Amino acid sequence: MLQKVMGKQLENKCESNLAELAIHEKAEKHHLAVIDIGTNSTRMLIFRNDEGKLVRVNKSVRYTRMGQGINQTGKLHPDAEKRNLEALEEFKNIAADYEVEDFYLFGTSAMRDAQNTAAYLAAVKEKLGFEIEVISGEAEAELGFIGVSQCFDEKLLIFDIGGGSTEFIYGEDNEIKKMMSINLGCVRCTEEFIFSDPPSFQELERMNEKIYAEFEKRTTGFLPTKPYKLIGIGGTATSLATIKQKLKTYCSEMVHESTITKAELERIIDDLAGKTIKERQNMVGLEAKRADIILAGAFLLLNIFKITGETVFTVCDYDNLEGAAYRHFVMENS
Secondary structure, eight states: OOOBOOSOOBSSTTTSOHHHHTTSOTTOSOEEEEEEEOSSOEEEEEEEEETTEEEEEEEEEEOOOTTTTHHHHSSOOHHHHHHHHHHHHHHHHHHHHTTEEEEEEEEOHHHHHOTTHHHHHHHHHHHHOOOEEEOOHHHHHHHHHHHHTTTOOSSEEEEEEOSSOEEEEEEETTEEEEEEEESOOHHHHHHHHOOSSSOOHHHHHHHHHHHHHHHHHHHTTTSOOSOOEEEEESHHHHHHHHHHHTOSSOOHHHHTTOEEEHHHHHHHHHHHHTSOHHHHHTSTTSOGGGTTTHHHHHHHHHHHHHHHOOSEEEEOSOOHHHHHHHHHHTGGGO
């Protein structure tokens, strides 16, 4: 549902390095947690609700690859379920250390598409006591917009390149105008098109053509009139920012509001395309567990540049985790 996003409520607005935030006093009460079970990664944000202001305390990421094999089988893979269950159990232990009082968990593209999601939800409930809400692509887009709106308030076109889908959200004055979700993501595209290591020119060409054709068809009549600020959220956008800056460790302050031009992205793609997965795993700035899917993510972004005609985008470190925290624990209780 489209709705007005009320106010700028996040304390320390997008400027703090989460590595430093982890040293906040763990004994402090009233901690809450949001967990996002994505197609590639599972993430947890621990925060405090300080009279409507969300204070980020800790962020944890585990690469569980829930989308493994879904294109081929239509089901969650047993190995993926095991990895994710272990991550959720670890997150529950971390949350206990912070005395988290309440949780909100949501699943996205992989869990939307898999035929056996209900059985996995029941297993998680039985073993860990967690309830997971599987949200639509539109709801996922809305959460991303709410997160970004804590940091930017101008005319925005936001994209979120996930493992299984890419969301587009357009908004003005902190209000969503329209949004869409397209079933093309970095895990899905990697599994469908890339079989060689390093990938062949033909594989990359086929992938690029498919992405462009689908984006062009789906976004016809959707894209807003210019000018607007093009904003990227999610792991692909932030990973490309760390690659560009050659960051050895992730730093929110360095990533947030940084920019990447189309020319810079093309240079990164040329570099990535000539490397094996093992060589990419050793690249400064790239998380090793993203090494196999980052190239597909970069091609998805390249085609966003193509369909919009933009030549630069801005990275936002606040995304659907912060959006879910604000919507579930503030908006719904206000």
